Amino acid sequence: MVAFGKRLKERQIQEWQGYYINYKLMKKKVNQYAQQIEVGVQDRQHVLKDFSRMLDNQIEKIVLFLLEQQGLLASRLAKLDEQHDALQQQPDISQICYLREAYRAVGHDLLKLLFFVEINAIGLRKILKKFDKRFGSRFTNYYVKTRANHPYSQLQQVFKHVGIGAVVGALSRNLHELQDRQGSYLSIYDQPALRLQDPVIDSIKAAVDRLTHSTNFLNFLAQHALIMQEELPTPVEEQVDDQKYHFMSLLLNLANTFLYMVNTYIVVPTADDYSLSLGAAATVCGVVIGSMAVAQVFSSVYFSAWSNKSYFRPLVFSSIVLFAGNILYALAYDLNSITVLLIGRLFCGLGSARAVNRRYISDCVPLRIRMQASAGFVSASALGMACGPALAGLLQTDFKVYKLTFNQDTLPGWVMAVAWLIYLVWLWFSFKEPLLETEENHMQRESNAEAVENGALEEGLKKPLLISSEDKQQDEDGEQECDESEEASEESRLPVTSIRSAYRLLTPSVKVQLLIYFMLKYVMEILLSESSVITTYYFEWSTSTVAIFLACLGLTVLPVNIIVGNYISNMFEDRQILLAAEIVVCIGILSSFHIIDPYTVPQYVCSGLITFVSAEVLEGVNLALLSRVMSSRLSRGTYNGGLLSTEAGTLARVIADGTITLAGYLGESKLLNVTLLPSLLICVSSILATCYTYNSLY
Template sequence: MVAFGKKLKDRQIQEWQGYYINYKLMKKRVRQYSRQIEVGAQDRRHVLKDFSRMLDNQIEKIVLFVLEQQGVLASRISKLGEWQEALQEQPDLSQISELREAYRAVGQDLLKLLYFVEINAIGLRKILKKFDKRFGYRFTDYYVKTRANHPYSQLQQIFKHVGIGAVVGAISRNLGDLQDRQGSYLSIYDQPPLPLQDPIIDSIKAAVDRLTHSTNFLNFLAQHALIMQDELPAPVEEEAKDQKYHFMSLLLNLVNTFLYMVNTYIIVPTADDYAMSLGAAATVCGVIIGAMAVAQIFSSVYFSAWSNKSYFRPLIFSSIVLLVGNAMYALAYDLDSIAVLLVGRLFCGLGSARAVNRRYISDCVPLKIRMQASAGFVSASALGMACGPALAGLLQFDFKIYKLTFNQDTLPGWVMTLAWLLYLIWLWISFKEPVREVEANGTTEKSNAAGTAGNDELENGVKQPLLISSRNSEEKEGDEDGDQDQEFDDGEETPGESRKPATSLASAYRLLTPSVKVQLLIYFMLKYAMEILVSESSVITTYYFNWSTTAVAIFLFCIGLTVLPVNIIVGSYISNMFEDRQILLASEIMVCIGILLSFHVIIQYTVPQYVISGLIMFVSAEVLEGVNLSLLSRVMSSRLSRGTYNGGLLSTEAGTIARVIADATITLAGYLGDKLLLNVTLLPSLLICIGSIIATIFTYNTLY
């Protein structure tokens, strides 16, 4: 794997090389600082002042060059505008075509400038993280806080592309005016906007969105899948290659995702009744629901490893195990065995192939439609979550065929058994195993398991408390004055080791920096809170409001339906008005408010209180999930973007463990009686949420 310094050099525009951030020089300076502090030649305060000045100079060099190039582009557009005015008086089709090509040429040069800014922004983030890791000092926190919000901030010029928007608008408007409108006088500013059929405009818009983390509904939704793009933008001259993929195989992966989520939530409205019919307490529903998540902790690991070699075989195995598990769940009623029921749910968890579904999209779907496929993955999950309880509400029958009972408790198991049988047949007939590229040594190339982590912002390894000795630096980093092609990012390891994926969950955990740990804590918190709300809904509503199974199913169906509308609002509007870290903190606070409103204190507990607080908690958690995973993808080490033990697996494990603990909490709290169940289960949610808010505040400026 090529190191970041080498990749950065390769992606630079040759004629602009002198204007890029000097990443190699700054790495060298950081190593010199560590030696000087160790021998007492410099104090920490002087180092921070000197490095800040050096960074300011680097940023100023970049910004002044960008402003100069903007002026050149503006001058060219102004001259083209004069040409366009002349053509309006004396139209000439050949000259109009030539003028359009001239505007496109300006657009290409603007695209080069956007890539220039983007690569410098990535390099700047990386050198800040490297400084923090070497000295154990929160320099990024200080630097961003003092520079980002200053009225003369040059840092904002890098991250917010100040002034480039005007150039983008001028090119877009003039190319729009030159399009053949068949006599229409509408412009790009009219509503509804007329589509621009020029690919250069789409490329510019995508580059601007990446630079500012501006987003749209599809992009925001796709972030929930934790499937990211390459850490550095592709060179401007590099054209996207048409990569063939098998649509039916992608569809089968999405259907697998949908069915699994239906399978997870179809039992929620009836799990308490089923437990009581088998002689157990109603709160044992927590164990019944959570058994699936317990098994998923282990299945996520072996399915992630299995997908290194095949997609078809793990999907076949998953379908068979789920078929058997659902049949056991349904048969437990006639066998009068709570053990059979729990084993059936464990089997369902062992059949969780979400790691395979995510991996297939990352590895086998072309980049140009990967965002849509990722959004499809999340949409299928959300739709399954809503349809599961709704389907349970419809299965209100009670009859027998021979010795088998079909009622509201067993029908969810039988329906899912049939669904997985049909899916298994469809899978066997239609799925096409993709051809894997083979490396020179004959081993199968293992593609990115969770997508390549966006921007590769964090160095691998845990941040050191003070600094690393000069002797270790020399031994492990190599000769700092050596050839630039031998650079590597992770100064605590050899070049080869610094790019290797983690080989175990323990080694993956050691790569987590404070920012990543906070994001995983937030993910744990939101999954815990959502699981408490959903899993105990049947018990709580029966105790307080005497709701029927159908009423519980309708409630869960309605909150499940909020997922897509909420993501449309956040992805299309809110995320373009506020920074991700601002939305993150606000969403955490709203989740906390939802939890507080859910407590039963003194006054009578009412349906409006329960429904409104549940909606606030659930909707805020959904918003939080998208932003949280977006930030997680940007602060995670590149070593966690590959192999079996990747960032996607870590986030899945964090969420699954949260669900397991939440379901166990419900069952344990049940021993205190239904009267205390609500408050006892909400208290851990509140404490974890408050803890995540405090942790977010402490790492807020490192999420820049």
């Protein structure tokens, strides 16, 4: 297994090697600084000054070469434009073909230049992260703040590739005009909706988007799935073996995701009534809803481990357990047992196979459609979240068959049991188990498929200046600092094997992003789970009205992501959107408090809508940043980044539902304010933590 520095060198364009960041040299300097400080030869101030000067020189070398290459490309384009102008006077088929290929050649060279910039940007972020980790210093915070915001910033040239956009525009326009199917020389500016057909332009656009983190609806939505991608760019992407991909199996995974989310939220409008009918308090609905999340805390771990060996068997087990859980949930009414009700919901939580669904997309879907599959995963979840309450609102009936009661309380259980039985039959006959890799090949893929850490500028503590000897030997990238051969041990490159090992890789930036994810899931769960009790107490809403309200909230997910993905995320940095969304969530919480009488429907609906929508925006940006700042060792294996985020979100839901039940002992009149107070405190804490690590998210 090779270390990052060696892999970085392997991806470099040979003839440009002298112009890349000298990652190996700078890593050695970091080691030398550490030794000099230990023996007292150098002090902290001199080290920071010397390292800053080295970085400035490296960046200047990169930028000057970048400008030189841009000039050469611009010169070639100018000459081709002269030939193009002449061609318009006297069209010639052979000359058109020649010009098209010449423009494509410029496009391929521009693509090489974009890969050059991207690799250097990754190298800069990695060395900054290494320095902070080795010395426990907040150097990245200082360096980015002073360099990136300066009016003559060379750092911005690397990260924003100023000037390349003009070259891309010239190429796009000319290649568009030279398309075979064009009957006239119409400009791309006259037909902005027309999709460019030339593959080189599509490749350039993808590279530019990756470098600037530009996004659209699909990839913004896909960010919610936290499906991690290749860390270092390659001109030709290595795709997952298509033999492992089976469309119907992917569809079954998405159907499992959809049904599980329907199963989660179909009981929300009626959980309080069901609790009352079994002799419990209405606020016990928090435990009823949350018991599913309690079981999911454990099921996420064993399903993640199980997916190392199979995808089919865990999905079959999931369907059987969910079928049984829903039967128990429905029978609890006739058995008059709150215990059976809770056991049924626990069974449903034990059947949560979301870890398998996510893992299948990550491991078995080709790169060319992985973004669409990830977006499908999130869309299925959002649709299930909206359909669950809507379906509950339709199940307003009451009749008996023999001794079994079918009413608004029990029908969610019966309907979901039938749905899981049908799904199980479909799964049994249609799912195709992917070919398992040999252990050796699997280990190789574990090494290659590392998380994108383009934004991973980690922030350490100011003191002590040197970290412990144990951490000094091996950093989160699996590199052994004192190993001059740039080789890392196999053990350091493998995925982590325990929660404890995963926790040791959580840097301050990762912890803050997990806190934010915890916060947004806590706030959303409080809003959704107590909605039935709150609206019944204050507004006397019926079950159908509550169901419509919750369904409308769920239906905002896709439109909001369209707006943010296509527009807002391309106008502002992710860290800016992150902080703004947290502040809006805080405003939504504050506006929800019952302070002035009477508490009105417009106040509740508007505050709930603000909170829910801003939390949805926050989730996409938060998970995008989390994938960048998270260690590459958490990109695969049982204890991966997806599992950690799932556990954080599930734990938030458990605590939120527990808070609702505990607050119920104080009376329904105090339930709203008591449950909102922890939400406000966690939200304010997350805002402060974001401000503390803000510059490390550059």
